[in-house]
Amino acid sequence: MERVHNFCAGPCTLPMSVVQELADELPEFGGSGMSLIEMSHRDPIYDEVHHRTMDLLRELYLVPDDMSVLLLQGGATLQFAMVPLNLLGPGYDPDRPSAGYDPDRPSAGYDPDRPSAGYDPDRPSAGYVVSGSWGEKALEDAELVGRAYAAWSGADGGFTAMPTVDQLSIRDDSRYLHVTSNETIGGIRLPEFFDLGIRQVADMSSDYLTRVIPWDRFDVVYGGAQKNIGPAGLTVVFVRNAILDDLPSTIPAYLRYTTHTETDSLANTPPVFAIWATGKVLQWMKDQGGLPAMEKRAAERSSILYDAIDGSDGFYISPVERTYRSHTNVVFRLGDEQLEQRFLTEAEEHRLVNLKGHRSVGGMRASIYNALPTSSVEILSEFMADFAAANG
Amino acid sequence: MERVHNFCAGPCTLPMSVVQELADELPEFGGSGMSLIEMSHRDPIYDEVHHRTMDLLRELYLVPDDMSVLLLQGGATLQFAMVPLNLLGPGYDPDRPSAGYDPDRPSAGYDPDRPSAGYDPDRPSAGYVVSGSWGEKALEDAELVGRAYAAWSGADGGFTAMPTVDQLSIRDDSRYLHVTSNETIGGIRLPEFFDLGIRQVADMSSDYLTRVIPWDRFDVVYGGAQKNIGPAGLTVVFVRNAILDDLPSTIPAYLRYTTHTETDSLANTPPVFAIWATGKVLQWMKDQGGLPAMEKRAAERSSILYDAIDGSDGFYISPVERTYRSHTNVVFRLGDEQLEQRFLTEAEEHRLVNLKGHRSVGGMRASIYNALPTSSVEILSEFMADFAAANG
Numbered sequence: 001m002e003r004v005h006n007f008c009a010g011p012c013t014l015p016m017s018v019v020q021e022l023a024d025e026l027p028e029f030g031g032s033g034m035s036l037i038e039m040s041h042r043d044p045i046y047d048e049v050h051h052r053t054m055d056l057l058r059e060l061y062l063v064p065d066d067m068s069v070l071l072l073q074g075g076a077t078l079q080f081a082m083v084p085l086n087l088l089g090p091g092y093d094p095d096r097p098s099a100g101y102d103p104d105r106p107s108a109g110y111d112p113d114r115p116s117a118g119y120d121p122d123r124p125s126a127g128y129v130v131s132g133s134w135g136e137k138a139l140e141d142a143e144l145v146g147r148a149y150a151a152w153s154g155a156d157g158g159f160t161a162m163p164t165v166d167q168l169s170i171r172d173d174s175r176y177l178h179v180t181s182n183e184t185i186g187g188i189r190l191p192e193f194f195d196l197g198i199r200q201v202a203d204m205s206s207d208y209l210t211r212v213i214p215w216d217r218f219d220v221v222y223g224g225a226q227k228n229i230g231p232a233g234l235t236v237v238f239v240r241n242a243i244l245d246d247l248p249s250t251i252p253a254y255l256r257y258t259t260h261t262e263t264d265s266l267a268n269t270p271p272v273f274a275i276w277a278t279g280k281v282l283q284w285m286k287d288q289g290g291l292p293a294m295e296k297r298a299a300e301r302s303s304i305l306y307d308a309i310d311g312s313d314g315f316y317i318s319p320v321e322r323t324y325r326s327h328t329n330v331v332f333r334l335g336d337e338q339l340e341q342r343f344l345t346e347a348e349e350h351r352l353v354n355l356k357g358h359r360s361v362g363g364m365r366a367s368i369y370n371a372l373p374t375s376s377v378e379i380l381s382e383f384m385a386d387f388a389a390a391n392g
Numbered sequence: 393m394e395r396v397h398n399f400c401a402g403p404c405t406l407p408m409s410v411v412q413e414l415a416d417e418l419p420e421f422g423g424s425g426m427s428l429i430e431m432s433h434r435d436p437i438y439d440e441v442h443h444r445t446m447d448l449l450r451e452l453y454l455v456p457d458d459m460s461v462l463l464l465q466g467g468a469t470l471q472f473a474m475v476p477l478n479l480l481g482p483g484y485d486p487d488r489p490s491a492g493y494d495p496d497r498p499s500a501g502y503d504p505d506r507p508s509a510g511y512d513p514d515r516p517s518a519g520y521v522v523s524g525s526w527g528e529k530a531l532e533d534a535e536l537v538g539r540a541y542a543a544w545s546g547a548d549g550g551f552t553a554m555p556t557v558d559q560l561s562i563r564d565d566s567r568y569l570h571v572t573s574n575e576t577i578g579g580i581r582l583p584e585f586f587d588l589g590i591r592q593v594a595d596m597s598s599d600y601l602t603r604v605i606p607w608d609r610f611d612v613v614y615g616g617a618q619k620n621i622g623p624a625g626l627t628v629v630f631v632r633n634a635i636l637d638d639l640p641s642t643i644p645a646y647l648r649y650t651t652h653t654e655t656d657s658l659a660n661t662p663p664v665f666a667i668w669a670t671g672k673v674l675q676w677m678k679d680q681g682g683l684p685a686m687e688k689r690a691a692e693r694s695s696i697l698y699d700a701i702d703g704s705d706g707f708y709i710s711p712v713e714r715t716y717r718s719h720t721n722v723v724f725r726l727g728d729e730q731l732e733q734r735f736l737t738e739a740e741e742h743r744l745v746n747l748k749g750h751r752s753v754g755g756m757r758a759s760i761y762n763a764l765p766t767s768s769v770e771i772l773s774e775f776m777a778d779f780a781a782a783n784g
Contacts, residue, residue, distance in 0.1 A: 004425035008432045023418035033396035037623040040400045073465035077660040081644030141644040231429040233663030252473030252533040268469040271625030
């Protein structure tokens, strides 16, 4: 089989060695007489796979001991709800009826005097940096759950830049500032993480494990696995343990972080295959030199493409302000749409696939995540030069 | 490789032909030059896989046209929250500020006068049949979200029976009755679905696609895939379309059923592998004769084991009332714990694995889901007879 060069924005390329290992090990695992995907999630053999993935996440990402690693489902989209439910919800109220099942209580859980959830003017708010479509969605959910506001919006600028720290409007009563460290659609990234008086919450789906994080500035960091660290179906969340004592007692079980921290993410059946595959990708990353190697490669890969754009005498255009150019999603345009269509068609003939920009913005986008070989980026760069020479 | 006879309560045995196909097709799919798990969920090739799984669910389960099929994440546990959030939440309030992001609104989403979520005495309640640990958890979450009560509880009886319809206490203001059609731990099932004046919501995780459903009696039916229809990581939910118009506008995106009905469950990245694998199991089920064949086999497989129990002169004991014996989880005990441990050890020597009962109840449990060959059950039955003869 000849592999394509896959620039998909996610799910995306995995290391071929990982895909082959999964195929080889799928029929039977560890002499158990069954596939790992047929095994109880309470089995010691699965337990080892489960904890290896958790341990590798902690080791590779340099996660401090006072944060927990959670293996969840539902994508970053479910975290858009879980973050405000856990961090902005009402505090503990000793007069509120207990949540447990009580067969003697005729109308368990119904109390017209119980304080309302989420709309208490004395509770803190949260600021959201709206740097693109994902930040927008995160804020929309937070507004439904609690008090949330836009601390900055790049909508007027067409989401082509991130804010500087002095552009942020953070209210005094803010519990956290939410950032999207890299916006997949606009192809922009935070060049430096903010250093603020309050802790931050970050959606890092599209630059997960591509850069070192100053963990002390964050209470929650989350992302889907399907871009940089594994296949679809797994959401990795890092939570500061200190926040867990103050969670509202009114959050349904799956949506409560403590349900998962207290059970090593085994409260209910975990997404076994995605956790297994992600563990293999993490081991591959470790073998390749870990986070420093991934960070260096991301910078290199993106530089190759930005150089191709900047060196094209205006044939290719980057709409992104230079300071904020993403290392994982390189967005570029050609003069007209017909030419862009020809570019995409000819690229596919060279096995360079999934280069079409997001439907909301058009143009081209090369998503270049951890597992994409640098050689694929070099081949794309050469193709870009050839295409410009032939059509410029 | 010699396969074991796997009686795990979930995740559990898949058809070996399905596991082998997944292994064979994993490295490259459909001539695309990549694995299906590396492919965009917007790719036409994945789209076909996605919709085939949805179509097969509808076809095999005889789902009526006025219900939607959803492919979600988070397990039945997340549905414990989503059901009451969608069905018991507050109605539409035209005076409530809109949920969308508005950069001009200084404090979007914060309104001290906004009506509280979930605790309005004028809103309907929901009755829950507490027939075991799963029904208990479902009620606990519903109590956190809205007005919910136990319409019946089997706790005093140790969860060894289901209620009859005249034992249910359903209040006049009830929006729905929630049932767990089969309790995995207790090994009990509803022999007939209730026919009531109100619609029901059912957690069918452990007897999914093992029996014909009278769909007109249900508004929502849900279950994890990892017992009867696929691997872990996928939750299948069936929702009556008529309820979608009345959903509260205050539910965060992932938790809102309409987010998924309006996008064919492609609003965010779906759990690709689990959907692909489930589609293959469903095709296998279709090839085996579909739902009628599955229903017949479930009855046969369980009869073989109940006959072994009942014919053992009291050596094996079923704690479950005969009428309510599960067709998918056969629970039984021996006189003493030492004997039970010897049973489990010797069973493993015969490659009969995962027969230990749930840690909360002890004893033995043989989970016998759709993909378990009847021959495995026959071998277990023979082993049970031999063990009784040697130790009785």
